[in-house]
Amino acid sequence: MSAFSYKALDAKGKMVKGLLEGDSERQVRSQLRSRQLKPVSVTESNEKSAKANDKNTPFYANWFKPRISQSDLALVTRQLATLVQSNMPLDEALTATAQQARKPRIKSLILQVRARVLEGHSLAYGLGDFPLVFNEMYCSMVKAGEHAGFLGTVLEQLADYTESSQYTQQKLKGAMIYPIILVVLSVGVIGILMVFVVPDLVGMFKHTNQKLPVLTQMVIATSDFFTEKWWLVIVFMFALVISAQQFLKSPARRKVWHGLLLKMPFISGLVTSMDTARFASTLSILTSSGVPLLDGLRIAGQVLSNLRLREASKSVAISVQEGGSLHRALEQAEVFPPMMVHMVASGEASGELETMLTRSATNQQRELEMTLGNLMAILEPLMIVVMAVIVCTIVFAILLPIIEMNNLIT
The missing domain is CATH 1.20.81.30 (Type II secretion system (T2SS), domain F)
Structure with a gap:
């Protein structure tokens, strides 16, 4: 028995849509007629997914x-x-x-x-x-x-x-709302200045024989570029995104990039806290549900988004399979937080591994929120400073020729 989507007309001639179960399309049409509906189209709901990791599948196939x-x-x-x-x-x-x-x-x-x-x-x-x-x-x-x-x-x-x-994702999205709004406003204000304001204000300098300051010439050239060839910026950004996607398709190159992320200040803490919290929480739920530890380690490793951490989780599973303890294997991987290793060791010694994994996940979640808060605390004023520097540069570029003209007159 399969699910069928249908379109039919009711007694008033109004189009209705819905889903019905049936052994065949003909049976579904009979069910519709018994409900005083006139079938227009009946198709089997073929939403069955193909393998998500099929290498021959185009990158846009998962959208549908x-x-x-x-x-x-x-x-x-x-x-x-x-x-x-x-x-x-x-x-x-x-x-x-x-x-x-x-x-x-x-x-x-x-x-x-x-x-x-x-x-x-x-x-x-x-x-x-x-x-x-x-x-x-x-x-x-x-x-x-x-x-x-x-x-x-x-x-x-x-x-x-x-x-x-879901709660964690909402908190992350909520923390990113203000910086994104700030970036959009900054780009919008600077774009308006460069495209509409600067050409009107510095247009009068082009008809004089006065040699303009280098800063003013640079701002005018930038304004002309954005006014006449703004489409090149869009093409460049689009090409940059596509190139990055193609570059990171290779597992080897993606692994190198993920390794660099683990070395960047603030970013490394954010990535590590996010992935290890997901790893500990998943492993805790799996083991408490009766899934064997080795299977749990393999499955929990798949939820790690960073390939370097995922590779480390595989080495942890191999070490445990060879008879080693979980906390020793995590410690030898040298990528998992020390607090998580100590809590796992305590859980193994007391026989409460699932409980300690849950506590470790909670601890990593708190650390993630603190790291994200620190990152936002630095990013927000930094963006304001960058915007202020750009705006001040435009203002100085406009004022410098005016000041020079006044000096010549006096």
Whole structure:
């Protein structure tokens, strides 16, 4: 049984759209007619994702694959967890969750997962068909919950984790709003000065025989460039972005770039805190859900965005597989924060590794917020100073010829 999207006319001739489950297009059309609807088009909802890492897939292909926001994912997970914990059969729980979804995309997604379950597959298998929505960690936890018989509890943990991730993302976006607004305003003010104000004010100097100061000549040349060839700036910026994307497609070059990020002041702390907090939190949830530690290390390593840190997590997994302790392996990697290593060592000694990993993730999250706050505290006045210097340069470039003319007159 699959999900079908349809367009039909009601008794008043109004076009209606929706989703229905059925064994075939013909059956769905029969269902529409039984509801006093005249089918216009019925198509199978083919949102099944291809492999996200297919090398032959164009870079723009992922734009059209199904995905939902973190808030929607948390809500769906919470609803499904509540229904499963109430001992409702899984297919009925998925149906109820789809019915509660307000967005057609989410409803179609849940119905397609339900279709996989009705075919005899596990929930984890059905979710795995949509890797851009349900990542490997999500599917692994669901699989562990299904095997252990604690699916409802695992879904509750996933909902908590997703909500926590959403909160972190919102804080990061909120912290970036003011700097972005400041940059846009700065560029806008300087652009207006260079394109509209400067040509009018310095135009009178072009008709005199007076030799203009070098600073004034530079400002006039810059103004002329932006006025006449502004499109070159747009082309250059676009080419720069495309070139950077193409350059970073190579894993070797991307690894070098990620290594440089770990050496930059402030940036290194931001990247390390963000990734290690995600790593510790993911590993904690996986191990507490019954996923073996080695599998948990492999999956948690995949959530690391920095390739240098991801490579270090692989060496940690290899060291643990060879019989070493987790805290010793983290210490030998030399990229994980010392506080995290000490807390893991304490958790291994006391038998409360999951708890200490959770505390370590919380600690890294606080450090991330502090690092971000310090970065913004430096960036905001720096941007104001840069804007002030540029504006003052333009003003001096205009005033210098006027002062020289007054000196000649007197």
